[in-house]
Amino acid sequence: MRSQTRTIERHERILEAALDVFTRSGFQDAVVDDIADAASTSKGGLYFHFPGKDALFLAVLDRTAMLLRSRLELALAMEAEPLARLETTLRALLQTFGAHRKAARLFLIDTPGAGPRFHRRMMTLRAEFTGLIVAELENAVAAGVIAPVDCRVAAQVWFGGIHEIVSQWALAEDPEDLLARLPALRALLLRSVGTAA
Amino acid sequence: MRSQTRTIERHERILEAALDVFTRSGFQDAVVDDIADAASTSKGGLYFHFPGKDALFLAVLDRTAMLLRSRLELALAMEAEPLARLETTLRALLQTFGAHRKAARLFLIDTPGAGPRFHRRMMTLRAEFTGLIVAELENAVAAGVIAPVDCRVAAQVWFGGIHEIVSQWALAEDPEDLLARLPALRALLLRSVGTAA
Amino acid sequence: MRSQTRTIERHERILEAALDVFTRSGFQDAVVDDIADAASTSKGGLYFHFPGKDALFLAVLDRTAMLLRSRLELALAMEAEPLARLETTLRALLQTFGAHRKAARLFLIDTPGAGPRFHRRMMTLRAEFTGLIVAELENAVAAGVIAPVDCRVAAQVWFGGIHEIVSQWALAEDPEDLLARLPALRALLLRSVGTAA
Amino acid sequence: MRSQTRTIERHERILEAALDVFTRSGFQDAVVDDIADAASTSKGGLYFHFPGKDALFLAVLDRTAMLLRSRLELALAMEAEPLARLETTLRALLQTFGAHRKAARLFLIDTPGAGPRFHRRMMTLRAEFTGLIVAELENAVAAGVIAPVDCRVAAQVWFGGIHEIVSQWALAEDPEDLLARLPALRALLLRSVGTAA
DNA sequence: GATGAATGAGCATTCATTCAT
DNA sequence: AATGAATGAATGCTCATTCAT
Numbered sequence: 001m002r003s004q005t006r007t008i009e010r011h012e013r014i015l016e017a018a019l020d021v022f023t024r025s026g027f028q029d030a031v032v033d034d035i036a037d038a039a040s041t042s043k044g045g046l047y048f049h050f051p052g053k054d055a056l057f058l059a060v061l062d063r064t065a066m067l068l069r070s071r072l073e074l075a076l077a078m079e080a081e082p083l084a085r086l087e088t089t090l091r092a093l094l095q096t097f098g099a100h101r102k103a104a105r106l107f108l109i110d111t112p113g114a115g116p117r118f119h120r121r122m123m124t125l126r127a128e129f130t131g132l133i134v135a136e137l138e139n140a141v142a143a144g145v146i147a148p149v150d151c152r153v154a155a156q157v158w159f160g161g162i163h164e165i166v167s168q169w170a171l172a173e174d175p176e177d178l179l180a181r182l183p184a185l186r187a188l189l190l191r192s193v194g195t196a197a
Numbered sequence: 198m199r200s201q202t203r204t205i206e207r208h209e210r211i212l213e214a215a216l217d218v219f220t221r222s223g224f225q226d227a228v229v230d231d232i233a234d235a236a237s238t239s240k241g242g243l244y245f246h247f248p249g250k251d252a253l254f255l256a257v258l259d260r261t262a263m264l265l266r267s268r269l270e271l272a273l274a275m276e277a278e279p280l281a282r283l284e285t286t287l288r289a290l291l292q293t294f295g296a297h298r299k300a301a302r303l304f305l306i307d308t309p310g311a312g313p314r315f316h317r318r319m320m321t322l323r324a325e326f327t328g329l330i331v332a333e334l335e336n337a338v339a340a341g342v343i344a345p346v347d348c349r350v351a352a353q354v355w356f357g358g359i360h361e362i363v364s365q366w367a368l369a370e371d372p373e374d375l376l377a378r379l380p381a382l383r384a385l386l387l388r389s390v391g392t393a394a
Numbered sequence: 395m396r397s398q399t400r401t402i403e404r405h406e407r408i409l410e411a412a413l414d415v416f417t418r419s420g421f422q423d424a425v426v427d428d429i430a431d432a433a434s435t436s437k438g439g440l441y442f443h444f445p446g447k448d449a450l451f452l453a454v455l456d457r458t459a460m461l462l463r464s465r466l467e468l469a470l471a472m473e474a475e476p477l478a479r480l481e482t483t484l485r486a487l488l489q490t491f492g493a494h495r496k497a498a499r500l501f502l503i504d505t506p507g508a509g510p511r512f513h514r515r516m517m518t519l520r521a522e523f524t525g526l527i528v529a530e531l532e533n534a535v536a537a538g539v540i541a542p543v544d545c546r547v548a549a550q551v552w553f554g555g556i557h558e559i560v561s562q563w564a565l566a567e568d569p570e571d572l573l574a575r576l577p578a579l580r581a582l583l584l585r586s587v588g589t590a591a
Numbered sequence: 592m593r594s595q596t597r598t599i600e601r602h603e604r605i606l607e608a609a610l611d612v613f614t615r616s617g618f619q620d621a622v623v624d625d626i627a628d629a630a631s632t633s634k635g636g637l638y639f640h641f642p643g644k645d646a647l648f649l650a651v652l653d654r655t656a657m658l659l660r661s662r663l664e665l666a667l668a669m670e671a672e673p674l675a676r677l678e679t680t681l682r683a684l685l686q687t688f689g690a691h692r693k694a695a696r697l698f699l700i701d702t703p704g705a706g707p708r709f710h711r712r713m714m715t716l717r718a719e720f721t722g723l724i725v726a727e728l729e730n731a732v733a734a735g736v737i738a739p740v741d742c743r744v745a746a747q748v749w750f751g752g753i754h755e756i757v758s759q760w761a762l763a764e765d766p767e768d769l770l771a772r773l774p775a776l777r778a779l780l781l782r783s784v785g786t787a788a
Numbered sequence: 789g790a791t792g793a794a795t796g797a798g799c800a801t802t803c804a805t806t807c808a809t
Numbered sequence: 810a811a812t813g814a815a816t817g818a819a820t821g822c823t824c825a826t827t828c829a830t
Contacts, residue, residue: 007793026312028225032821042795043822049793053821112364113310115223119368126365147388153362153381157389160361161354167309168323168353171316184350191344192354192389204810229804239812241807246810250804401789420706422619426825436791438828443789447825506758507704509617513762520759541782547756547775551783554755555748562717562747565710578744585738586748586783598814623800633816635803640814644800795827799820806816 011049014039018060023105027057027114058121061111064103065125071096072132082140083195089136090162090186091179097166098178104170108163130155137193147194158189208246211236215257220302224254224311255318258308261300262322268293269329279337280392286333287359287383288376294363295375301367305360327352334390344391355386405443408433412454417499421451421508452515455505458497459519465490466526476534477589483530484556484580485573491560492572498564502557524549531587541588552583602640605630609651614696618648618705649712652702655694656716662687663723673731674786680727681753681777682770688757689769695761699754721746728784738785749780 017039021030032053036043050056075092079085097104111122133155140146165185169175214235218227229250233243247253272289276282294301308319330352337343362382366372411433415424426447430440444450469486473479491498505516527549534540559579563569608629612621623644627634641647666683670676688695702713724746731737756776760766 010793024313026310029312031819044796044824045794047822048795109309109316111310112306113223113225113308113312115226115310116221119306123365123368149385150381153378154385156361156365157354157358157382157385160357160359162357163361164353164357165350168320171320181350184347185354188346188351188354188389191391192385194388207810228802240805241813242811244805404789418707420704422704423706425823437826438792439790441826503703503710505704506700507617507702507706509620509704510615513700517759517762543779544775547772548779550755550759551748551752551776551779554751554753556751558747558751558754559744562714565714575744578741579748582740582745582748582783585785586779588782601814622798634801635817636815638801639816791828791830793827793829795825797824799823801821802819804816804818806814807812808814809812 010039010041010045014041014046014049014056015060015063018056019064019102019106022057022060022110023102026110027118054117057114057118060106061118061121061125064100064107065128067100067103068093068096068107068129082136082143083145083190086136086140086146086190087186089133090158090189091182093162094166094178094182094185097170101170101175104166108167109170126159130159133158140193145195146190149193154193157192161185161189204246207236207238207242211238211243211246211253212257212260215253216261216299216303219254219257219307220299223307224315251314254311254315257303258315258318258322261297261304262325264297264300265290265293265304265326279333279340280342280387283333283337283343283387284383286330287355287386288379290359291363291375291379291382294367298367298372301363305364306367323356327356330355337390342392343387346390351390354389358382358386401443404433404435404439408435408440408443408450409454409457412450413458413496413500416451416454416504417496420504421512448511451508451512454500455512455515455519458494458501459522461494461497462487462490462501462523476530476537477539477584480530480534480540480584481580483527484552484583485576487556488560488572488576488579491564495564495569498560502561503564520553524553527552534587539589540584543587548587551586555579555583601630601632601636605632605637605640605647606651606654609647610655610693610697613648613651613701614693617701618709645708648705648709651697652709652712652716655691655698656719658691658694659684659687659698659720673727673734674736674781677727677731677737677781678777680724681749681780682773684753685757685769685773685776688761692761692766695757699758700761717750721750724749731784736786737781740784745784748783752776752780 014035018030018035021035021038024030025034030053032046033043035056036046039046046056050059072089072092075088075095076085079088107125111118134151137146137149137151137154137158141148141151162185165181166178169178169181211232215227215232218232218235221227222231227250229243230240232253233240236243243253247256269286269289272285272292273282276285304322308315311319331348334343334346334348334351334355338345338348359382362378363375366375366378408429412424412429415429415432418424419428424447426440427437429450430437433440440450444453466483466486469482469489470479473482501519505512528545531540531543531545531548531552535542535545556579559575560572563572563575605626608631609621609626612626612629615621616625621644623637624634626647627637630637637647641650663680663683666679666686667676670679698716702709725742728737728740728742728745728749732739732742753776756772757769760769760772
């Protein structure tokens with residue numbers, strides 16, 4: 001009941017604090033004590049909720065992936081047109097990352113650097129999102145609205161392009177609006193699969 | 198001198214060992230002792246050649262960038278045709294990374310994860326290579342062989358696409374030949390800037 | 395009352411669980427959580443019944459001593475003959491330890507290792523049991539059935555001999571019956587005080 | 592050369608300090624920092640010489656066993672007579688422990704309490720010393736100077752008796768001379784194997 | 789009486805860096 | 810130039826104990 005709620009709140013607060021500290025310092029330089037402080041709890045309290053620093057990082061990572069996933073699903077729910085779905089996927093990714101700079105840093109920058117023992121999970125998550133793009137591309141190919149490209153490679157290029165643009169923005173000292181890059185990026189990517197924007 | 202030679206050899210051996218250990222364990226988990234061992238020297242010897250772990254990492258990074266740079270220059274030296282130069286740039290990058298998997302890991306995966314204090318240098322290096330692509334793209338636009346695209350964004354997409362493909366390959370357990378991806382990638386990227394391959 | 399009963403049961407269950415965990419892990423490595431789990435209660439519940447880990451250990455120790463004491467009293471109740479009482483003491487100790495391996499471990503092995511702050515209590519308990527043996531020996535000396543030995547030292551040798559034999563058995567991976575050692579031990583100890591077995 | 596010597600000295604100083612701290616606080620309550628301080632070195636220095644607290648404890652234990660062993664060998668070197676060897680064994684043990692109270696505490700009291708993961712080594716060491724006694728007893732039996740007893744059990748009784756007497760002395764607040772117990776103990780133990788002292 | 793979330797002092801261990809030899 | 814012993818600050822994690830519910 002009440003305690004349920006409080007436990008979940010605490011859980012959530014720790015994840016929030018961890019996202020903050022991890023993206024500020026990187027995984028290795030992030031200190032568990034700092035995360036606990038940022039979550040207004042004690043180190044012991046943190047370890048009650050998460051078995052260790054690694055697990056905490058993975059939990060934050062999964063939570064970030066979940067956020068991204070749900071945003072994408074929400075945005076795509078209203079689109080049926082293959083080309084529109086492709087454009088929506090692109091816009092939704094930029095919008096979501098643009099609204100969650102820390103999530104972007106965690107997902108795109110900190111996770112590779114967290115060390116080899118996180119690579120597998122990172123690969124899995126990337127494969128998941130690349131897979132979404134692959135599906136949309138195949139969809140569009142089947143509908144004949146784009147050229148019959150190698151969807152796997154195309155999706156990697158799309159993801160890579162987004163990755164690079166978002167990364168630069170996430171690391172910039174004084175970042176402008178990420179969505180400002182959308183038109184040029186959309187033109188490039190759509191043209192890359194044989195459609196004039 | 199003889200000692201000159203020996204010093205340079207030692208210097209080189211340490212860099213080689215560092216590349217090895219850094220890419221195997223990531224920057225943070227790499228232990229200076231291990232690097233010294235791998236270089237068949239002592240910790241003290243290592244510290245004679247490099248002021249510290251950070252500087253050593255940057256030295257390896259610069260050495261890797263130098264390798265990449267020289268390979269690109271070599272490959273481009275023989276090309277005059279704007280479109281050919283673009284294709285060559287692409288092929289040379291895949292070839293070089295394909296022949297130096299550890300360099301690829303270091304450059305694309307380990308450096309972001311090395312921590313925020315390396316981000317600036319990483320940004321600089323990436324800007325350099327993106328800049329090369331920008332130059333080639335502007336060259337091609339000026340020659341009228343590709344569409345008048347936003348070369349900055351286009352270069353980021355090119356770099357991002359390459360980054361993603363090489364990263365996946367560099368992290369794969371059982372990687373096939375990286376150059377196998379070249380045709381599809383070239384088709385995508387050239388089409389993205391308005392040229393049919 | 396019903397609750398009375400339940401409380402006592404819980405109390406008992408905790409002591410039983412504590413004996414188990416203490417003898418499995420040693421005092422220091424035994425974790426209060428594990429004891430609570432083994433007793434099918436919560437940590438808070440355990441702390442309702444016992445003020446702390448130290449007190450719990452002492453309670454288990456006292457309970458074990460009590461067991462030993464009562465078994466000895468029971469066995470000796472039927473014996474009047476000094477020599478028979480000595481033999482009975484010996485047999486009763488081996489029988490009791492043999493039937494309660496965990497008690498043996500706790501009493502003879504874990505308690506010394508529980509740390510200096512338990513030494514006093516340990517000494518007291520050992521003195522008590524050595525005292526029982528002293529009494530029987532003096533009894534026998536007075537009756538003239540054994541030689542006029544230094545009963546204090548003799549009791550220590552008796553206790554030490556039993557201690558060693560029981561310890562080895564308690565720590566053995568695959569222990570045989572402890573009583574198998576009785577004849578040889580009895581012969582030795584009786585002869586040590588001047589009586590042919 | 593010089594550094595060899597200094598390294599060995601440091602090594603030795605750490606072992607000495609560890610013996611001190613372990614016997615003062617018990618294994619678990621002994622703090623590595625304290626040992627380092629007591630050895631006038633740093634924690635890091637300690638860890639350069641020993642891989643961990645466990646290993647350090649075992650090293651101290653082995654060193655103590657070595658001391659005991661060499662004292663016994665020395666004392667027995669001059670004795671040929673089976674009975675004299677038995678008596679010498681007994682006296683040497685009491686003398687050595689009497690002169691090294693900390694060694695006695697470590698060997699007889701702290702080691703059992705150091706936790707189950709040390710039990711095996713402890714058993715091995717005890718078996719070694721019991722084995723020495725067994726050999727002497729068998730020797731004496733063969734020579735016909737003591738009764739044909741079960742030498743294994745007899746040795747355990749001897750070791751146990753010594754153990755008990757030394758333990759009491761090692762734990763006493765104000766211990767008298769351990770050798771004062773020798774005559775009574777010798778009488779008891781010799782009589783236990785069928786010889787009048 | 790019981791629960792289990794929370795606390796926080798305590799601790800073993802790591803490791804980049806220094807420096808006497 | 811090179812060695813490796815020594816340093817000590819830093820940090821992840823444990824766990825006995827408390828207490829609001």
